Amino acid sequence: MATGGTLLVLHGPNLNLLGRREPALYGTSTLAEIDAELMTRARARNFSLQIHQSNREGELVDFIQAAEKGARGILINAAGYSHTSIAIYDALKAVALPAVEVHLSNVYARETFRHHSQIAGACIGAICGFGAASYYLGLTALCDALDGAKT
Numbered sequence: 248m249a250t251g252g253t254l255l256v257l258h259g260p261n262l263n264l265l266g267r268r269e270p271a272l273y274g275t276s277t278l279a280e281i282d283a284e285l286m287t288r289a290r291a292r293n294f295s296l297q298i299h300q301s302n303r304e305g306e307l308v309d310f311i312q313a314a315e316k317g318a319r320g321i322l323i324n325a326a327g328y329s330h331t332s333i334a335i336y337d338a339l340k341a342v343a344l345p346a347v348e349v350h351l352s353n354v355y356a357r358e359t360f361r362h363h364s365q366i367a368g369a370c371i372g373a374i375c376g377f378g379a380a381s382y383y384l385g386l387t388a389l390c391d392a393l394d395g396a397k398t
């Protein structure tokens with residue numbers, strides 16, 4: 248039985264460049280294409296999405312804080328800030344909504360500075376390495392968690 252509601256989807260810095268940004272690492276889908284697919288999949292699960300991209304850490308914090316008012320969960324690719332941002336970690340902890348961390352690339356097969364996620368401890372789980380599908384798998388995981396799916 249789907250429970251529905253609104254989810255926040257947050258894209259961090261440089262993800263507005265998807266499609267032409269290092270396509271060997273990040274694929275050729277644009278952010279608009281990923282967002283459209285996420286909306287289709289969310290609708291099929293009876294969820295609606297609020298989607299934002301920002302290159303600024305404080306603005307990402309603002310979006311997370313605002314999610315407390317109406318959203319039931321957060322799907323987040325904090326991009327470069329994933330590895331550094333105590334402020335985003337703190338915001339996720341503060342709102343206490345279930346959050347799923349996603350990355351297009353397999354961060355563990357890349358530079359060591361990408362192996363640590365500063366925000367992972369504030370998330371219920373993380374998915375990386377599947378390109379745009381990381382977002383879709385993350386959305387499924389978040390919807391399942393909110394729907395109380397058996398694991």
Ligand code: DQA
Binds near residue numbers: 325354361
């Ligand atoms: C990324 C991985 C990060 O290390 C990087 O800084 C990004 C994108 C990904 O989706 O693979 O900007 O989050």
